[in-house]
Amino acid sequence: MDYNFHWRPVFRSLPDLLNAGLVTLEVATLSMVFGVIIGIVFAIIRLNMRGPIRWFVISWIELARNTPALFQLFFFGFGLGAFGIHLTPFWIVLAGLTFNNAGYLAENFRGGFLAIPDTQMRAARSLGMNASQAYVRVIIPQVLRTVYHPMTNQMVWAVLMSSLGMLVGFRELSGETQFLASKTFRIFEYFAVAAVIYYVIVKIIIGSSRLLSFRLFRY
Template identity: 45%
Template structure:
């Protein structure tokens, strides 16, 4: 191998990559929070006695989990555009990742709920709680530790899926890296640094998530 690494163009381009990194973090956190809210609704809806609600929620989960996130981004950006509903690349990527992550998180939550003793709902009713109160005070504190590993995986999946925004012109971390390396032709160096950046971001997000879960458990124990 006669390849000679040249790192100086990468260090000079770091100020141009930072906005892309911040956009990646923003997309990841916002899409995950929105997806978590929707996932609880989907989980509830999939257990609904109403056929229409159950069908809509089940269809969302099935489509989200069995089609590529890249295809979902294309549908949000190009598909809606063909129907006359133009959205910018940021909104398209945010919507697609939220859609995708919500489907997976709904199954994570379902698995956690299936791992709990369902008789606790009857116990809550015996204490005078309605189903929402039973879920909030009895089920949720037990559910969170069960779903943290799966939810953590989905958080990282959301982070990595943001890189697909490059295909619709979004200047997140991968898009910004591609633009920067195209000016210097030092692709190997740029993408090594970007891969390390994704690794650090993933570890940081996991630590924050586990820290938040630990804080929640401590608050509930007092």
């Protein structure tokens, strides 16, 4: 083994990597926020509606779940170019992740809605709430509780998936790592440090979601 590890250039650019880690967190969080909103709406549509809107929702969900995430990113990156739509790398990653998250979360939420007994809805309506009040104040809080763990998992997946941004030219943690590695050719060292940062990010997400669950689900 005659390879000399050079860690110094990596540690010198550690601030850059950590900043890129924040970009990763930012895009993953944004995609989760949009994904949760779209997912809830889709779950409600899939359970309660008929007709073309329902078919649109079902095809979105099945496409998101049955094709590779990288394919989805490429589609938003290059496929839309056929229609003259050219997104910047940030929007490619955000759109791809949101598309994917919404598909998976919609299925989680559908399971969550099915787990709520009908009587909850009827009780809310007979208290004089209208349908949207009943959903927002009674049904959705309970659904969020049952899908809390799948949502945490999905957030972890969103962080891991955002690393695909590297392949569409987005400078999040992986993209930045690749950029810096190609300047110094210390590929292994840079990616090893990036792996550690990803690991820490994932552990922080899981740990904080567990802490938050103690606070949220006391009763």
